[in-house]
Amino acid sequence: MTQPERQQFHEMLLAKQTVLQDRMARRDDLEVQVSPDEFDARLQLVDREFQSGLLHQTALDLRQVRSALQRMDNDSYGVCGECDEPISIARLKVIPWANYCIKCQEQVELEKLQESSVDQTAELVSGSD
Numbered sequence: 001m002t003q004p005e006r007q008q009f010h011e012m013l014l015a016k017q018t019v020l021q022d023r024m025a026r027r028d029d030l031e032v033q034v035s036p037d038e039f040d041a042r043l044q045l046v047d048r049e050f051q052s053g054l055l056h057q058t059a060l061d062l063r064q065v066r067s068a069l070q071r072m073d074n075d076s077y078g079v080c081g082e083c084d085e086p087i088s089i090a091r092l093k094v095i096p097w098a099n100y101c102i103k104c105q106e107q108v109e110l111e112k113l114q115e116s117s118v119d120q121t122a123e124l125v126s127g128s129d
């Protein structure tokens, strides 16, 4: 990775961090206003649930962006956290906070899928007990 590329990713990460921090800071606006109209109140509740899902995702994204900025500080940015191979520039241009190369990312997602199906099986087993 060249210095200008690195600089570019650093700016992208900082910009993303600002956007995410703003979104987190505005979470107080999401408080449900008490409405005398029940239908309205229900709509607001649905909206709130939707928003809290977004907030959760925002918190996760922010953690990834901050960890990428840390990796930039200690010079491990752009290197796969799993196999130590460089992450391709094309991939970083799409996801500047990527922590894994494309191969390892697929592996991680596959393992996550397998874990969640194991969880479901465990639930089924305990449920039938």
Ligand SMILES: [Zn+2]
Pocket (backbone or CB within 6 Å): 080, 081, 082, 083, 084, 085, 100, 101, 102, 103, 104, 105
């Ligand atoms: Zn890798």
